[in-house]
Amino acid sequence: MVSNQTELIMLGVMKILKEKGSFLLNNKKIIPFLILIVLTGLPIIQFFGNYNYLIHIVLFSFLYITMSSSWNIIGGYGGFISLGHNVFFGIGAYFSGFIFVRYGISPFITALIAGLVAALFGFVVGFITLRVKGPSYIISSIALLMIFRILFDRWELIGGTHGMTLPHNTFPVEWSKIPHYYALLLLMVLSIYLSWYIRHSKFGLALRSISHDEIKSAVTGINVKIIKVTAYALSAYFIGAAGAIWGDYLTYVRPNIFFIILIAANMVLMCILGGKGTVTGPIIGTIVMIFFNEFILAYFGATELNIFFTGFLMIITLMYFPEGIVGSLKKRKLLPGFLDWG
Amino acid sequence: MIEFLQVLILGICLGFVYALMVSGLTLIFGVMRIVNLAHPILIICGAFVSYWLFILIGLDPILSIPIAGLVVAALGVVIYKLIFERNAAQQTYSEMTVLLTFGTAMVIDGILSFVFHNTQRTTSPSYATDAIFIGDIFIPLAQLYSGLVSSVIIVGLAVFLKYSDFGIAIRATSQNRTSAELVGVNVKFVCLISFGIGCALAGAAGALVSFIFSFFPSRHWEWIAIMMSLVVLGGMGSLKGAVIGAIVLSVVSSMVGAFISPAWSTMVFFLSLFLILIIRPKGLFGIQSD
Numbered sequence: 306m307v308s309n310q311t312e313l314i315m316l317g318v319m320k321i322l323k324e325k326g327s328f329l330l331n332n333k334k335i336i337p338f339l340i341l342i343v344l345t346g347l348p349i350i351q352f353f354g355n356y357n358y359l360i361h362i363v364l365f366s367f368l369y370i371t372m373s374s375s376w377n378i379i380g381g382y383g384g385f386i387s388l389g390h391n392v393f394f395g396i397g398a399y400f401s402g403f404i405f406v407r408y409g410i411s412p413f414i415t416a417l418i419a420g421l422v423a424a425l426f427g428f429v430v431g432f433i434t435l436r437v438k439g440p441s442y443i444i445s446s447i448a449l450l451m452i453f454r455i456l457f458d459r460w461e462l463i464g465g466t467h468g469m470t471l472p473h474n475t476f477p478v479e480w481s482k483i484p485h486y487y488a489l490l491l492l493m494v495l496s497i498y499l500s501w502y503i504r505h506s507k508f509g510l511a512l513r514s515i516s517h518d519e520i521k522s523a524v525t526g527i528n529v530k531i532i533k534v535t536a537y538a539l540s541a542y543f544i545g546a547a548g549a550i551w552g553d554y555l556t557y558v559r560p561n562i563f564f565i566i567l568i569a570a571n572m573v574l575m576c577i578l579g580g581k582g583t584v585t586g587p588i589i590g591t592i593v594m595i596f597f598n599e600f601i602l603a604y605f606g607a608t609e610l611n612i613f614f615t616g617f618l619m620i621i622t623l624m625y626f627p628e629g630i631v632g633s634l635k636k637r638k639l640l641p642g643f644l645d646w647g
Numbered sequence: 648m649i650e651f652l653q654v655l656i657l658g659i660c661l662g663f664v665y666a667l668m669v670s671g672l673t674l675i676f677g678v679m680r681i682v683n684l685a686h687p688i689l690i691i692c693g694a695f696v697s698y699w700l701f702i703l704i705g706l707d708p709i710l711s712i713p714i715a716g717l718v719v720a721a722l723g724v725v726i727y728k729l730i731f732e733r734n735a736a737q738q739t740y741s742e743m744t745v746l747l748t749f750g751t752a753m754v755i756d757g758i759l760s761f762v763f764h765n766t767q768r769t770t771s772p773s774y775a776t777d778a779i780f781i782g783d784i785f786i787p788l789a790q791l792y793s794g795l796v797s798s799v800i801i802v803g804l805a806v807f808l809k810y811s812d813f814g815i816a817i818r819a820t821s822q823n824r825t826s827a828e829l830v831g832v833n834v835k836f837v838c839l840i841s842f843g844i845g846c847a848l849a850g851a852a853g854a855l856v857s858f859i860f861s862f863f864p865s866r867h868w869e870w871i872a873i874m875m876s877l878v879v880l881g882g883m884g885s886l887k888g889a890v891i892g893a894i895v896l897s898v899v900s901s902m903v904g905a906f907i908s909p910a911w912s913t914m915v916f917f918l919s920l921f922l923i924l925i926i927r928p929k930g931l932f933g934i935q936s937d
Contacts, residue, residue, distance in 0.1 A: 386742045388749070437928050440682045440745045444875050445924040451872045451917040459910055566868055570753065573746065609765075609864075613757025619750035620730060623743055 331642030351479045367489035371496045371547045373575040373587035378540040381581035384516030388569045389450030393423040393541040395563035397548030402558040416549040423545020424538040431537035454564040468559030485554045496543040501584045504647045580629025584646035658901035660794030662894030667797035669877045669889045671848035677821035677884035678841040685752040687867035693719045693853020694862045701770040715854040716847035723846025759864035767861040793855040876920035
């Protein structure tokens with residue numbers, strides 16, 4: 306008799322949960338808000354022991370979500386696939402690192418200025434490079450990266466190939482990652498907001514129309530050049546700022562850490578895996594990629610197999626679901642509402 | 648003056664090797680409009696074949712060219728069947744194909760790095776360190792032989808494309824796919840075989856590379872941009888353009904390396920790639936894209 310009653314209550318609870326659950330899943334605000342609260346409070350676990358690995362993985366995800374969301378602005382909405390976007394990552398890191406080493410001003414203060422420098426730089430580069438499209442653009446972006454690699458390798462003022470070593474903070478070991486954690490969390494939220502804002506603005510509409518056909522867009526009265534270049538600069542901003550924080554986190558900046566094509570490849574892959582041109586795509590893609598990478602590391606050790614699996618995933622994604630996870634789910638109408646931000 | 652001539656001759660020898668390295672790339676682009684970023688890693692595959700033949704049975708790298716070519720061609724045909732066949736069918740000139748070749752390059756790089764590790768390797772046949780003197784000009788035999796062999800292979804390829812029936816079919820396909828199909832060319836087969844030939848050229852170049860450069864799997868990232876600069880200067884899809892681009896840039900970069908600083912010699916490639924793409928994307932002799 307008693308067990309029967311509990312069973313009934315359980316069934317009732319399940320039913321309510323199911324109804325409320327679908328409401329929860331389809332509401333655009335509640336779950337992201339809850340996730341944000343959890344992420345803000347996450348460092349509390351450091352009171353109960355040393356969870357530095359967990360903190361590292363989460364802040365690493367923040368970094369790459371910031372970067373792939375920013376890449377998505379020009380690569381996803383604008384249709385300019387850049388394989389050299391980590392130029393801005395390096396510029397941000399070097400700018401803040403240089404100021405830290407020379408004048409002792411922490412990258413946490415200069416990060417937003419570093420982003421501005423990267424964006425300004427993106428504006429100039431965009432004016433030059435965005436006139437070509439398609440494969441030519443991809444190759445020119447690789448050339449840009451190579452040029453920067455050589456320039457920074459030879460530039461003695463900022464340490465040449467050895468780069469610069471930054472002073473590290475003096476917090477106890479459990480708390481030393483926390484400032485970077487919150488800085489990257491903030492950058493991530495801002496970059497996702499920017500991506501969302503652009504997706505729903507007139508500017509984003511113009512950008513997406515440019516990605517389909519530049520000439521027709523120009524005919525409808527869109528100032529193609531300005532829109533393209535502004536989008537490029539905006540996408541450089543948060544990558545530069547994140548680079549500044551990441552340089553401080555690593556405590557050194559060096560050309561062979563920041564100017565390698567694999568960082569750009571990761572950005573591109575994360576964005577395409579999640580679904581380029583969607584707001585939540587880069588987020589999902591990044592989370593999947595980072596878990597996948599950690600899984601490979603745990604099972605096969607730190608080897609070059611990581612490059613193999615990254616490439617393999619890229620091929621599979623491009624061949625079988627080029628719209629990415631979010632795009633494919635959306636097409637089949639299986640995407641839960643809280644992931645559907647346009 | 649002597650020094651100038653010396654650098655010029657070395658630059659031209661190296662230029663022919665570069666031309667062989669990119670001839671396959673430009674052939675594949677001409678026929679299928681695939682910008683094959685996996686080409687440099689295929690060259691490294693060829694270099695590995697040559698390297699192991701040299702280490703295990705002492706076969707001279709120049710003699711192992713046919714074997715390296717065949718092995719890499721077989722690998723290329725497998726890759727083509729698995730990945731590019733359906734892209735080649737529509738001859739689209741799209742970003743996604745470029746990313747697909749980029750992914751392929753990562754896959755091969757990952758496997759090679761995992762199996763052989765990223766240590767610098769080079770084959771050392773007897774002539775690798777020898778040189779001859781013509782007057783006061785000093786010519787290393789390795790560069791001279793590799794330049795000669797490359798030029799022979801390139802001339803052979805040009806003759807094949809110009810006079811053989813199959814070569815004419817390849818050129819017809821690269822000029823206009825639909826018309827070629829109309830006059831009875833089996834375009835699918837032509838694509839497959841040209842991809843194979845392109846990869847065989849990569850393998851042959853790899854055999855030569857194995858004794859004039861030291862190679863390791865991850866080196867291909869740098870070569871991607873270098874080789875792109877050579878084909879983009881001459882114009883994608885044109886063999887003549889690729890040869891001229893390779894020789895010009897190789898000579899200029901040798902000059903920069905000799906008279907300014909070796910550190911800046913690779914900058915020539917990247918800067919010219921960047922500028923040409925911005926100013927004149929179809930290069931000097933390029934075919935129209937799209």
